[in-house]
Amino acid sequence: MKTIIVGAGVAGLAIGWKLAQAGVDVLILERAQPARAATWAAAGMIAPTAESAHANADETQFARWSAALWPDFAAQIETQSGRRVGYKRDGALIVAPTDEAAQELRARSNKALLTASEARAREPLLSASIAGALWDSDEAQVDNRALGVALANAFLRAGGKLSPNEAAVRIETEGSHHAVRTPFGLYAGDNILIAAGAWSAEIETGTPVLPPARPVKGEMLALTPPANTLLPRQVVWGNGVYLVPRESRLLIGATMRETGFDISVTKQAENWLLDRAIALMPALASWTLDEHWAGLRPGSPDGLPILGETRLKNLFVATGQFRNGILFAPAVAETVSRLILGSAAPEIRSFTPQRFAEVS
Ligand SMILES: Cc1cc2nc3c(=O)[nH]c(=O)nc-3n(C[C@H](O)[C@H](O)[C@H](O)COP(=O)(O)OP(=O)(O)OC[C@H]3O[C@@H](n4cnc5c(N)ncnc54)[C@H](O)[C@@H]3O)c2cc1C
Structure with missing residues (x-):
């Protein structure tokens, strides 16, 4: 054949x-x-x-x-x-920044939500103002x-x-x-x-x-931490973005826009991703932007x-x-x-x- x-x-x-x-x-x-x-x-x-x-x-x-x-x-x-x-099953924290988001998460999962302080114990870089988080130990990355x-x-x-x-x-x-x-x-x-x-x-x-x-564009960033700063240990979701520790960098994704077969990167997307990531983890404000890229998801x-x-x-x-x-x-x-x-x-x-x- x-x-x-x-x-x-x-x-x-x-x-x-x-x-x-x-x-x-x-x-x-x-x-x-x-x-x-x-x-x-x-x-x-x-x-x-x-x-x-x-x-x-x-x-x-x-x-x-x-x-x-x-x-x-x-x-x-x-x-x-x-x-x-680089397949790793090191779990993900799905963060609820507000009480309303926490309610939505509860409706989606039969697991108990972590309190804000439990979530921060797992991920110390998280903002003090979050409402809670769902911990899923089965989520993985490659x-x-x-x-x-x-x-x-x-x-x-x-x-x-x-x-x-x-x-x-x-x-x-x-x-x-x-x-x-x-x-x-x-x-x-x-x-x-x-x-x-x-x-x-x-x-x-x-x-x-x-x-x-059809193409659905997504832009992403990669940040490098200052010296002696540890990356998060797991993937973190919240505020409409996700943060993925990969080797020595933290990836931040992703925008979703329908602009045809265009993979240019924009300042607007960079600011949107950074603002949301920093609201989730304030320390990221002092990290260095290392890469910014775009790709096209196959949508239907x-x-x-x-x-x-x-x-x-x-x-x-x-x-x-x-x-x-x-x-x-x-x-x-x-x-x-x-x-x-x-x-x-x-x-x-x-x-x-x-x-x-x-x-x-
Ligand atoms: C920013 C972003 C973040 C994402 N994050 C995740 C994630 O965390 N987890 C996840 O599961 N998915 C994620 N995705 C989605 C995932 O990347 C895609 O669903 C997946 O890569 C699609 O794979 P594919 O092989 O169908 O397409 P592609 O990887 O796009 O490959 C298609 C290939 O076809 C080739 N091609 C096109 N036209 C022709 C032609 N006429 N002749 C010959 N070759 C042709 C292209 O050059 C390309 O190499 C993300 C996507 C983006 C953009």
Whole structure:
């Protein structure tokens, strides 16, 4: 079996890796370099609880399943690539800055909230004025930039082929046979998978078949602490931002704006992120801004992932993971590789690419 995958982000690489391990001849076409788009820009949180506030039941179940797959997924990538991915389950504090936010948190969780002083005992950098916090010891993180490099390596070592700097321009279809046209050639496969992140709807097709994925921009910052200052020990959420200790830096994310395929960084976003982070942890006012970047999350009209076969047989899509593409990676890899292999896959009807009127 031969599968052509468009896009070497975490989705395309993870699915390609699974397929290559199952003996499939896999070629990934990547417009730029592998894992340098949203996969690189992310915060790397594996946060099924913190991200569950607006999730539907299928998504919550998928997130929990994926989080449970993560330890093994990370270990296998490390073994097969010989590179570290920095998976850590060191928990998260979800802070309620106000009494109203504390009430909302109580409604979402069956766990008791920490009082402000208990939360500050766990995280001394927190502001004295918070109302309380939820402690979730299961939340985890991975170094997403290291993950991208390791996953590409594991994919190649499993026998997969990767063609960087080669963009898919068009899908050419005859019946249930498809081929991907690039400026350099035409690649036919038994299956084609579009895993091109926020750009997944941009590839030409004869008839409208690719679901309406769209870019949702996120800007992030990284701060370095003054000498002899410890980073927080865990991820901290609150005030509409999250703070992620990563190596020697603290990441602050993220804005959400729909401005098309634009990854410029703005002073406005920098101020917004800093103001909110400093309100949560006043000491951050004296930390140094080290990096400011932006990336494009793959959004979908209903906010749910888009995973599975399109109405054209043998043409598959994996996109729409929105804020959770790192969290979802193991479950996306498992589900979509099983669908392509024709083996039993968990049926997630609400994620089907065929649910959109534009393509049905
Ligand atoms: C600021 C920010 C913070 C985030 N934080 C988190 C987080 O903490 N946890 C979490 O789970 N998720 C997070 N996310 C979301 C996560 O990053 C994405 O959901 C995930 O990376 C999507 O992976 P992907 O492989 O689908 O897309 P991408 O990583 O964007 O990869 C798509 C690839 O397709 C390529 N491509 C596009 N068009 C073509 C073409 N025509 N031909 C060939 N190649 C093409 C691109 O060059 C790119 O390499 C965050 C996202 C952002 C922006």
